[in-house]
Amino acid sequence: MRTAVVQFPGSNCDEDAVKAVVSVMGASAELVWHTTADLSAYDLIVIPGGFSYGDYLRSGAIARFSPVMAAVSAAAARGQYVLGICNGFQILTEAGLLPGALRRNESLQYRCELVDLKVENANTAFSRDYVAGETVRIPIAHGDGNYYVDEAQLAGMEARRQIVFRYASEYNPNGSVADIAGVVNESGNVLGMMPHPERAVHALLGSADGARVFSSILTSWRDAHEHVNA
Amino acid sequence: MKYKASIYVTLKGSVLDPQGSAVSKALHALQYEAVDDVRVGKYIEVRLRAASDADAGQQVERMCEQLLTNPVIETYSYTLEATA
Numbered sequence: 610m611r612t613a614v615v616q617f618p619g620s621n622c623d624e625d626a627v628k629a630v631v632s633v634m635g636a637s638a639e640l641v642w643h644t645t646a647d648l649s650a651y652d653l654i655v656i657p658g659g660f661s662y663g664d665y666l667r668s669g670a671i672a673r674f675s676p677v678m679a680a681v682s683a684a685a686a687r688g689q690y691v692l693g694i695c696n697g698f699q700i701l702t703e704a705g706l707l708p709g710a711l712r713r714n715e716s717l718q719y720r721c722e723l724v725d726l727k728v729e730n731a732n733t734a735f736s737r738d739y740v741a742g743e744t745v746r747i748p749i750a751h752g753d754g755n756y757y758v759d760e761a762q763l764a765g766m767e768a769r770r771q772i773v774f775r776y777a778s779e780y781n782p783n784g785s786v787a788d789i790a791g792v793v794n795e796s797g798n799v800l801g802m803m804p805h806p807e808r809a810v811h812a813l814l815g816s817a818d819g820a821r822v823f824s825s826i827l828t829s830w831r832d833a834h835e836h837v838n839a
Numbered sequence: 840m841k842y843k844a845s846i847y848v849t850l851k852g853s854v855l856d857p858q859g860s861a862v863s864k865a866l867h868a869l870q871y872e873a874v875d876d877v878r879v880g881k882y883i884e885v886r887l888r889a890a891s892d893a894d895a896g897q898q899v900e901r902m903c904e905q906l907l908t909n910p911v912i913e914t915y916s917y918t919l920e921a922t923a
Contacts, residue, residue, distance in 0.1 A: 667909055674906070703909065710911040712850070715857045757854060757912055784857065 610830050612638040613651040615681070615697075617672045622658035622694065622807060629807035630655070633823040643675040652830050653690040654681055656697030658750070658805060668711060668753045669699035678704055690734060690826055691799040695751055698791075698801030707794055707801045708766065709758040715784025719752040723815060726790050726804060727777035730770045733793050734829035735800040738821040744777050745818035747804040749790075754803040756785035756792075763787060769795060774802055841923040842887055842895040848908050848915045849880035883907055886922070895919050 612634070614626045623640055630638035630653075638655075641648070648654055661672035672678070678700070685691050685706050693701040701707045714720060723746050731741040739745065758766065763786060766772060774791035781788045783803070791802030806819025850856045858879040866874045885902065889895035896919060903915045 666907070670906065670909065702911075710909050712854070712912060713857055715855070717857050717861055755857070759853065784855070 610634065610636045610653065610827060611651045612636060612653040612655060613641045613645075613648055614638055614655045614657055615643060615645070615677055616640050616657075617643045617659070617661035617675060617700075619661045619663055620657050620659035620696070622696075622805065625805075625807045626655045626657045626694065629810045629819070629823055633810050633820045634827045636827070641677070643672070643677045645677045646680055648677070648680040648684045648689070649687070651684070651689065653692065653826055654684055656681070656691065656693040656700055657807075658695030658697060661696055661700065664696075664753070667699075667703070668696060669701075669703040672696075672700045673703040682706060685794070685796075685799050688796070688798050690830070692735065692822070692826070693799070693801040694805055694807060695749075695754075695803055698803055699753060701799065701801045706799050707792055708762055708771075709756055709789075709792065711753050711803070712755040712757050712784075713753055714751070714755050714782070719750075720754070720782045721748070721750040722782070723748045723809075724776060724780065724782055724790075724804065725778040726774045729772045729775050730793070732770070733773055733797055733800065733825075735793065735822055735825050736773050737828060738825040745821075746816045747806055747809045747819045748815070749782055749804050751783070751803055754783040754785065756783075756789045756803070758786060766792065771795065773800060774804065840889055840891070840895070840921055842889055842892075843920045843922050844885040844887065844895065844899045844917050845920070846883040846885060846899065846903060846907060846915055846917040847880055848883065848903075848913050849878050850912055851914050854912045892919060892921070
């Protein structure tokens with residue numbers, strides 16, 4: 610399995626994402642610069658956290674027009690896995706690859722802490738190694754994580770089970786609609802989440818609960834390849 | 840022709856504006872009790888070349904829809920001024 614981690618000017622969780630992929634999946638991961646025009650060789654594309662283009666204008670607004678984003682859209686359309694974490698989630702919503710938008714935190718404060726998440730849907734390529742309804746601990750670190758969709762869109766997303774993670778334990782750190790922390794697209798191959806699973810892949814980091822995002826992807830990829838070979 | 844576009848971007852009325860709420864509370868604390876609501880937005884000034892007023896307007900609207908605003912949560916208005 611081949612993974613690309615996209616680097617924009619201002620990405621700062623790129624190396625952590627590479628280390629998470631290598632340590633959890635036992636697979637290689639390559640850093641690719643935002644000018645890369647072709648990502649067809651990769652099975653998983655990670656859009657990491659950070660402050661691409663200084664978050665000028667809006668978080669993710671300028672990165673969304675980087676040359677690599679046409680390749681990310683093409684990859685998503687082909688069914689390759691795309692995982693957007695934090696700023697990566699913001700970029701994917703700006704690009705229209707995921708519904709909704711991320712606003713300034715309701716508190717106006719940057720929040721950097723371990724939070725409880727409820728696994729809302731354990732039946733996606735990114736969450737199948739979790740148990741539906743379980744509570745996991747994964748850190749957040751963001752100022753613009755306040756997820757918004759209008760009520761009609763939210764109802765459609767709930768019906769299609771596109772909400773994968775919600776903030777739990779009655780603590781919503783940013784004001785997100787319906788406590789939403791992570792969503793998947795309708796096809797199920799693009800996930801965006803504000804919490805950082807790559808920072809929670811070992812007990813020494815405070816939690817190993819994020820590791821299952823990566824192991825889920827690997828399991829899904831293996832399944833798909835067994836089907837191809839069968 | 841040269842133009843100056845003055846573009847105002849605000850969150851849609853249906854979208855909660857945490858900055859506006861904080862400023863509104865601060866104004867109330869300063870005894871501005873007549874303040875009913877505050878929305879905080881962005882002002883963007885774009886200088887551009889265009890063949891006509893209509894062309895300038897079309898360019899500005901495209902810019903707003905493609906990059907300058909996020910139509911999911913924001914709305915905009917603008918004024919155009921011929922500068923030369």
